[in-house]
Amino acid sequence: MTATAVVTGLGVAAPNGLGIEDYWRATLDGESGIRRITRFDPAGYPCRFAGEITGFDPAAHIPGRLMPQTDHMTRLALAATGWALGDAGADPAAMDEFGMSVVTANAYGGFEFGHRELEKLWSRGGKHVSAYQSFAWFYAVNTGQISIRHGMRGPSGVLVSEQAGGLDATGQARRHIRKGMPLVVTGGVDGALSPWGWVAYLSGGQLSSGDDPARAYLPFDTAAAGWVPGEGGAILIVEEAAAARARGAAQVYGEVAGYSSGIDPAPDTGRPPALPRVIRQALDDAGLRAADIGVVFADAVGLPALDRAEAEAITEVFGAGAVPVTAPKTMVGRLASGGSALDIATACLALRDQVIPPTVHVTDPAGPAADLDLVRAARQAPLDSALVLARGTGGFTSALVVRRAA
Template identity: 60%
Template structure:
């Protein structure tokens, strides 16, 4: 085996669409999936807009016995994993079980399932609490269920780094492939649009409370006032390149060229944010100079202080306006454990079709943000490499460099 990690399959379950082309077409059209929350009555909450995965038929996509045993975020993850394997043309039963691994990202865990069980406890008594509460809430539930369902018995794990976790999962998948795994299911999903989940998200103070769906989440804009939540994400099939070619893989979306992770210093430290150092480390790992990067898929927190820090890091590394920057996540909201995984899938599609999707919502970068934010319409140009950046609440930073197949 070569030890080079490539992506051969994508499974997308996102507010913008279920399936690769449904999502990708919505992104290129700038079709926002931000709507009033419909999964529960959010009229009494300060945040009433989100990106929901609508028209997801759980019974049609998830085995019936698992529907009652697992939370919605795992339902979305199981569906995405099935789609990714089908896209890759992989039949797990035909591969050595201990050479297949699963590493996913998780942020919220099974909050909706957990909420219902807590309601049973508080409104009735412990006998009303189901046994599956012990696993459905657990942040490793999706990894475990995918592993069991597809007989993937190699090294399995879960990364809990909030929004940055999707890139950290890809980085861990690459490590496993370099150490001998043939195939790794990686990426992540999240689903925390329930009263308990939304209340937990509100505590960081960074959610946007605007009522205009078109302008509530506008990263890098002078009117940025936070971000909107969302659910869903993407699962990716990563394979050793030599093994993928030997089995006759139908397509390779791209290569994982570089990865790095960092952590911000504590508040009040004389050291600056870790993002610039993390991006630089990822480029070093990829053995690339900044000029080789053709597009950046930004973290785009929508919080002025965080946006300013990210714009500053990009200008420091690439020069003022030195690289096109985009943030398709304004169409979906931030998906936490699923967000960076979806950005990675979207970046691979951009490399495939040689087009940079535009950022919907912002009108122009705020004064002092020296970035080339792609606005208005997609930008067609040659793309050989893409940088995906993610930050998670609490100081997590991650960066992945992708190369065209």
């Protein structure tokens, strides 16, 4: 019999809330964390808004010895992991160290840490560069630091597929559960809000340059003109259902019931995008029909062509207006690998409370998006299953189904 992977704990670090309850309250109230960047002066750049986390004191959450060797996003990941373990009621010290794995996703690594060390290299010389630069910048650093801090020595890894990464890491976590691992820490926390990271964002030519934070990121809207970056994400505790029951898990948010991933074909091939196929495969993997899905958490890029393709894919699989669609990331921006992990956490909370969070700021759905039942105010609804979609730069395409706990 195939083991069942369930989510028992959540830790959220988002631009509109730290911790699941603050984040969830802000999200249901439509409170946006997108604002003018304060981490550095953005005046000289064409894009000046981001989903920036404020009010986070890392010293209150991680040991002082880790401060010199960690980037801002790793500190957020460590804090979110502590919150998730606490939410799950799981004490790693009381568990088998080889019975716990860590699989996270990351797209940028420790960009801010690397920026500081490069400044030292250029201005003061190599002797002033921190030895911690050797790993603090690396994509796998969150996995490494989490596993070391909590003594988790089971098979671990990192997924690098940009916005799709949070789904891919959770899919990999389910594989570990099915192979006999009792507990896996998964999800993603990401961010690169430094001048060096900002130049990298700008090089893609896809960022919004709007002057109003409430109109800068408008997926599916006739005024859509790019996306807004953000930082943060979510860490999830995924356990084998029987093991979670045996240790007396505090709660079960839901089951990781279905997952699929694919790659979009090159633009000049004339082949269709991967998203409709990936959605159907995730539904098949979960043993569900389209009609069983209560809400779709959209990828919602904010670029007209990609928004159109996503709206067409959802309508192709579900029918016009047949399923509620939401994009709460309009309140936080696109968080790279942290974005889809945060969407999974949000889906779990939606299933828990039987409410669909809103897509804010969108007022005039464009083209095929007009055929979507786009949820623009929090909506009570009977929810048994949620579908989360994500597409990353380079064609990464993933879908994941979360089913409500019985």
